[in-house]
Amino acid sequence: RPRSHTVTTTSSSFTANLSASSSTLAYDREFLRTVPGLLMVTEIVLGLLVWTLIAGTEYFLYPAFGWVMFVAVFYWVLTLFFLIIYLTMTYTRIPQVPWTMVGLCFNGSAFVLYLIAAIVDASSVTKDLDNHNYNSWAASSFFAFVVTSCYAGNTYFSFISWRSRTLQ
Numbered sequence: 331r332p333r334s335h336t337v338t339t340t341s342s343s344f345t346a347n348l349s350a351s352s353s354t355l356a357y358d359r360e361f362l363r364t365v366p367g368l369l370m371v372t373e374i375v376l377g378l379l380v381w382t383l384i385a386g387t388e389y390f391l392y393p394a395f396g397w398v399m400f401v402a403v404f405y406w407v408l409t410l411f412f413l414i415i416y417l418t419m420t421y422t423r424i425p426q427v428p429w430t431m432v433g434l435c436f437n438g439s440a441f442v443l444y445l446i447a448a449i450v451d452a453s454s455v456t457k458d459l460d461n462h463n464y465n466s467w468a469a470s471s472f473f474a475f476v477v478t479s480c481y482a483g484n485t486y487f488s489f490i491s492w493r494s495r496t497l498q
Contacts, residue, residue, distance in 0.1 A: 356419040366487045370413050373480045376473050377406040383470035387463035394454040395467070398474065401447040405440045412436065430495045434488040441481040448474035
């Protein structure tokens, strides 16, 4: 029996819309000009300084510096992740996520844990431990407090943003 060689194809509007919307990636240049954007870039740069200053020493011999390393690297990676989300405006594509609450929780936890890490870092720096690592540990302690103040500022701005959204 003869077979038909006709092929019928259909196009879904869902796949057409999906390919059209995912091919363009928005970029928010103005975010880096805002105070939260500048604070975030400062957190990334100085957070990198904190953990590289410690990583260049024999920090693994002292558990206190291991804690500082954990906090610094953990929040450095997450802050970089959030910067990319804000720059690419990914948060507009995922409206199910309460971004103001996520930002407030992230910045608040970063502030608290960085404050603890900065205090631990500063209290652990003595010339008695290792004279040759003293300057790196002292510098990391200073920058840890500066990064803590940046996270405090971003926590404040996140709270203001969250508060304005909950009042509406």
